[in-house]
Amino acid sequence: MQQHLKKIRRSSAIGLWGSVAITIATILHLWLSKFQFYPTPTLSRWMLVTGCIMAVLIIATILLTLRKKIPAMRQMDDLNKKVSSYSELMSTIYNCTFTVVIIECAFCALSTNNVLLMFVILMVLTLILNFPNMYKMKVDLGLSDD
Numbered sequence: 001m002q003q004h005l006k007k008i009r010r011s012s013a014i015g016l017w018g019s020v021a022i023t024i025a026t027i028l029h030l031w032l033s034k035f036q037f038y039p040t041p042t043l044s045r046w047m048l049v050t051g052c053i054m055a056v057l058i059i060a061t062i063l064l065t066l067r068k069k070i071p072a073m074r075q076m077d078d079l080n081k082k083v084s085s086y087s088e089l090m091s092t093i094y095n096c097t098f099t100v101v102i103i104e105c106a107f108c109a110l111s112t113n114n115v116l117l118m119f120v121i122l123m124v125l126t127l128i129l130n131f132p133n134m135y136k137m138k139v140d141l142g143l144s145d146d
Contacts, residue, residue, distance in 0.1 A: 001080060005083070005087075008137075012131055016128065019098055019120075022102055026105040030109070037112060039111055044113060047111040047116075048107075054104065059123060066089075079143075086137065090132050104120045
């Protein structure tokens with residue numbers, strides 16, 4: 001049980017705070033750096049389109065997965081099984097989103113396109129809203145005070 005709680009804490013903290021740090025570093029790079037990359041307009045456009053599609057897909061996947069999996073977890077009988085499946089779900093969500101944030105920030109830095117920062121910030125806000133604390137876990141898993 002403690003292993004699963006540590007896994008939830010570790011993966012959510014790395015995913016959230018890593019995403020925040022990468023986003024801030026990208027913003028500082030775009031605003032303060034003398035060095036900028038100038039890709040061809042076609043490549044820049046494709047980075048924008050790919051980044052937008054990835055951001056929308058990861059946000060939709062997070063919301064739809066949580067909407068479908070949380071009620072199913074609530075119906076489980078065994079507490080250890082509930083916590084282990086919740087641990088896997090949170091770990092997967094935060095690790096995948098962190099990976100997409102890194103890719104999006106690389107696209108922002110390489111294409112010098114500020115539009116993708118909107119989507120990066122939206123993904124970080126999604127992570128903040130789904131951050132698993134003890135009260136959210138209690139509600140998500142349908143636990144009582146016992």
